[in-house]
Amino acid sequence: MTTEIKTVVELTTARLLLRPLQTGDAEDLYNYRSDRNINRYQGWIPESLEEAERFIMERVSPVINVNGTWFQFAVVLKATGKIIGDIGLHFFDNENRQVELGCTLAGYYQGKGYAAEALSQVISYLFSTLDKHRLIAVIDPENLRSINLFERLGFRREAHFRKCRNLNGTWVDDMVFALLREETTLVRDND
Numbered sequence: 001m002t003t004e005i006k007t008v009v010e011l012t013t014a015r016l017l018l019r020p021l022q023t024g025d026a027e028d029l030y031n032y033r034s035d036r037n038i039n040r041y042q043g044w045i046p047e048s049l050e051e052a053e054r055f056i057m058e059r060v061s062p063v064i065n066v067n068g069t070w071f072q073f074a075v076v077l078k079a080t081g082k083i084i085g086d087i088g089l090h091f092f093d094n095e096n097r098q099v100e101l102g103c104t105l106a107g108y109y110q111g112k113g114y115a116a117e118a119l120s121q122v123i124s125y126l127f128s129t130l131d132k133h134r135l136i137a138v139i140d141p142e143n144l145r146s147i148n149l150f151e152r153l154g155f156r157r158e159a160h161f162r163k164c165r166n167l168n169g170t171w172v173d174d175m176v177f178a179l180l181r182e183e184t185t186l187v188r189d190n191d
Contacts, residue, residue, distance in 0.1 A: 009064050011125055013117045015079070021060055021072035021086055026053040028074075028083040032106035041140040042104065043167060064089070065130055067096045075105065075118050084109040087122055097133040099126055103146075115149055123153065127181045137177045140167075147175070155179045 011018040021029065030052035032038070039045050046052040061069035068091065075085040085105035092100055101122070103115050126132045137155060139146045151157075155177035163171035 009125075011073070011121045012078070013121050015077065016114065016118055016121075017076040017078050018073040018087065018118055018121060019076060020062065020064075021056055021074045023053060023056050025074050025083055026056055029056065029086065032085065033104060035107060038107040038110075039104065041143040041146070043165075065091060065096065067091050067094065073118070073122065075114065084114060085118075087118055089122070089126070097131075098136065099132055099134075100136050100138060102137065103149075110145070116152060119149070119153055123179070123184065127184060133181055135179045138174050139177060141173050141175050147177070150177045153179070154184055156183075 008020060010020075026049060030046050030049045033042070033044070033052065034046050036045055044055070046055065056072075059070060060072045063069075064071045071089045071091070073087040073089070074083050075087060076083050085103065088100075088102040088104075090100035090102070092098060101119065103119055105115055123135060126135060135155075136158075137146070137150045139150065141147070141160065156179070157175060158178045159176040161174045161176070164174050165172055
């Protein structure tokens with residue numbers, strides 16, 4: 001069963017609100033995504049506020065669970081209302097049963113458990129509510145913090161592609177990590 005959710009999707013954790021990224025979030029998105037040192041493994045680093053606005057308007061789906069699109073959750077601190085990052089969901093499978101995940105947090109908020117907290121909630125939602133079969137994360141092999149994060153979440157390494165992607169004029173490797181629905185303990189008991 002594939003479900004297309006057309007209402008606003010908001011997820012919560014103890015410390016975070018995950019809500020759809022909106023045009024009004026462009027300045028926050030630009031502020032943490034334009035940091036080239038923190039985001040050196042990212043495929044997209046905005047050059048201007050206008051580019052961040054265009055990204056949200058043109059490349060982010062306003063509707064979750066549409067095959068062939070990216071949907072972005074803003075990661076918001078409940079205590080302050082501040083956006084500290086985003087989680088991208090790429091619905092790429094023709095049967096719409098697989099999703100690619102990506103996560104970006106502002107440098108100051110890394111290493112405090114926010115990414116694991118947010119991703120755990122998203123993973124549970126994807127498996128329990130949207131009935132996904134398989135999730136993947138494509139990670140640069142030098143990005144050890146992301147590799148460790150996804151392994152802690154239960155993802156296993158499936159592939160290592162050598163010099164498969166041109167990032168800023170340099171051919172880089174990619175590693176694919178995956179998690180099957182039946183491999184996770186994050187799915188709610190009502191399945």
